[in-house]
Amino acid sequence: MIKKFDLNIEKILEDWEIHHAVREIIANAIDEELLTKSEEIEIFKDDGNSWHIRDYGRGINSEHLTQKENDEKIKSAHTIGKFGIGLKDALATFDRKGVEVSIKSRHINMTLERTNKHGFADIVTLHANITPSSDKGFRGTEFILKNCPDIQIEEAKGLFLRFSGEEILEETPIGQVLKKESETARIYINGVQVAQEDNFLFSYNITELNQTIKKALNRERTNVGRTAYTDRVKSILKKCQSETVARKLVDDLSRYDTGEQHDELTWTDIAVHACKLCNERSRVVFFTSEEVISSPNLVDRVQRDQYEVVVIPQNIKKKISGNADFSGNPIRDVGQFTRDWNESFKFSFVTEDQLKPGELRVYEQTDKILSLIGGKPGNVKDILISRTMRLDKETYYEVGGLWEPQEGRIVIRYDNLKDLGSYAGILLHEIAHARSGAIDCTRKFENELTDLLGIVIQQTIG
Template sequence: MALFNWKKKTAVVNEYDESISGKPEYELQPVKVDTNRNIEDKEFDLNIEKILENWEVYHAIREIIANALDEQILTETQDIQIIKKLNEWHIIDFGRGINYHHLTQNENEEKLNNDKLIGRFGVGLKDALATLYRHKIGIRITSKYGIITLLQASKTGFDDIITLHAKIEDSTDKNMVGTDFTIIGCDDKDIEIAKSLFLKFTNSMVLEETNYGQVISKEDDVSYIYINGVKVSEENNFLFSYNITSLTKQIKKALNRERTNVGRTAYSERIKSILLASKEECVICKLVEDLQQYNSGLRHDELSWNDVAMYASRKIGDFKKNVIFVTSDTAISTPSVIDDMKMKGFEPIVVPETLVNKLDDYNQGTEIDSTPILTTNKFISDIAEKKKYTFVEEAQLSSLERDIYSRLEDILGLIGGKPIEVKQIKISETIYESEIFAETVGLWDSSEGIIIIKRGQLKNLQSFAGTLIHECMHAKSGEDDVSRGFERTLTDIIGVIVAKQLNK
């Protein structure tokens, strides 16, 4: 009896795609089947209704590798092998061995209940077999339970419907351990592409492992997202690659049969969880370093997540005690503050204003559970709290110091007299309680209208006059050091002094 299948009049349709049967735009045409079948061989109908037409050979090989890796995890056996012998590639695991029952499952309870596995639905292997057959790639599956190959045959009871069948022959080695998937006639490139889809077969370095997954170094411009070691997506603007090992409901729902092009919305929350659990210095420091790229437009997407930016800013204190978070506005408008920070041994980190505001709020909040995060405001307030004036009356000065101090009005006369903003000029033994890095020899306190000069500047007329005029210029300009306003005022007063001296 001749066998037939529905075929479209204008195009050839895959012979074992049942989804087209009975449609009026198709016509019956003869189909080639295996006429050399041994009636004693067992044939198992794979009952494949639709082929994944967008799958390439490497997709199919990926599924076979995934099955082998899952079996390795489930049985806690040795690493799988992927080796080539002559023109045949072998993917070998050392587990329990496959049998035809594994070709019947739609959902695998064992896999569904284990979040560490790659497979879920028990259909990936059948998809792989169908794809290899479509591409005319030979397949032989060997275990102690038998040898499985593929052929096309009529569906039982329906001679006009041709489907893909698995032919099961008796095993030649009843003591064989594991399963040997032999792939015949595939291109070596397909094997390499398939292997590249698994974290296990890359040279990527795991930077940190958390309860939610791994942070992985990025090898090139593209970041890869893995789920249980299988690549499911690529990101062009991520700082790291990631391997998610704790799956959420959203991730499970997003994992389609192809396991490719999983959207960011499915895994972004889990990646946040990985980063918020990170503690390694190399990860935290790289996050904080990337925070500073927002002005240049080179910041990576993870740092646009406020909770990640906050966490990294808090954790950096575990590794660097001298970091201060400042805004770009502060760096531009008050460079003297930045200069002061550096002179005192601190490292200013320029970050978005919104983040600095959140850090200031954190410092003020009740949630704080560790050392406050140093920001510009915190730095200035800490400096203010460390002020410790020990004023010295003129009568307490030595004779040399009194002689120098007595020239106060003469010095002020050189600049046109005491600025109207200055109410008092005082001498103090100290200005700050402790000054580990750079000594402060003079200070303009605008809130009190007082210039404080450290007693040590009275050692000679030059140091006293220089400090006094410097602080008067702060009072007169209302500007900090290293600012344009201060420089203009200082330039003007130098001109005044020089003119007076030359016109004598």
């Protein structure tokens, strides 16, 4: 006994292709799998070249052909369908494109037919021919599609994350970061593609929708604009904690100077988040391109200490400088690295018997140099030589010498013994600090240094 169910469809969604209709059938099957926690859906081709899409849920019934919101799906945060119209859209598209459809479940068997609308002989609409099920023990729902090109099935499957082959790099409570499988990134919502991005670093699957996305989702679930999902993508990235995602973000950020970074890294809050993650998980030091050029010695030192140099834009440096990562550790930019290095620094002192003959001859002139200024100041107890030296806070080079008032000693870098002029200049510079008690670039220090120069000249040619 055949019942004819009028679908009230003449022409609808004429721009839809077969793969759009197949997408709706697959989406409904996945939703049923999710809601009933049943076995994974199957998509296969039989010996007669017909395609089958089957779930193992509760089975389709006549009432599913009515157009209404699905309360069960609306209450579920992760289902795909909501509005109860996708099935009718799909059936209409199949009919228009010449795909023969049959459907079976334990409740009904169904085929499609165009026939006169009841009571209106001049109007032809699409009807579902419904008969009682031939297999009351059948589990789930099976769609059988005859004359459906293989390429349309593959294109439809490609719209779903589970068939895309894209690897999940990190999962957060609101979505997943995916390793994109081609040049074009994909944006998924609950596993269904809704947009593509030509210049995104990752693909994304948004699993917790906000109101902006809900309003933007159209009937076709395609070509959703970036403004709808940008905030959700940012939120997903800011919840990421893995080194894998952080490294990819920071590596991409370092391409800023070439203009080749991806769009996510043009978002300042994402770039800062990536730096914090990378600082926490990796041995890195953040440089600007200007610092790399002006401080090659520091680059070498960083690399010798087995840190990686990561180049970031100046605006991001301003955001991270002086801040901490997620574990409370100071972010290692150039200034922080220098401070850390100086705090952990240890002198490598050289004794007189370790000096080469030429170096020793220079060092032995110490008392003679000091005699030109009236002798060693009383607060200077020792004048020492070291192979290592602290870094200058401005230039990041090792300083030539140091006055350490707490220890009452002057320490001069070993390579200044290469000639008398270098050694004498550094020695008198540090004597000026010891006599004045002032630091570099102050009026008091400059006046003391000027006085010393005058005394030396007076003693030598006066």
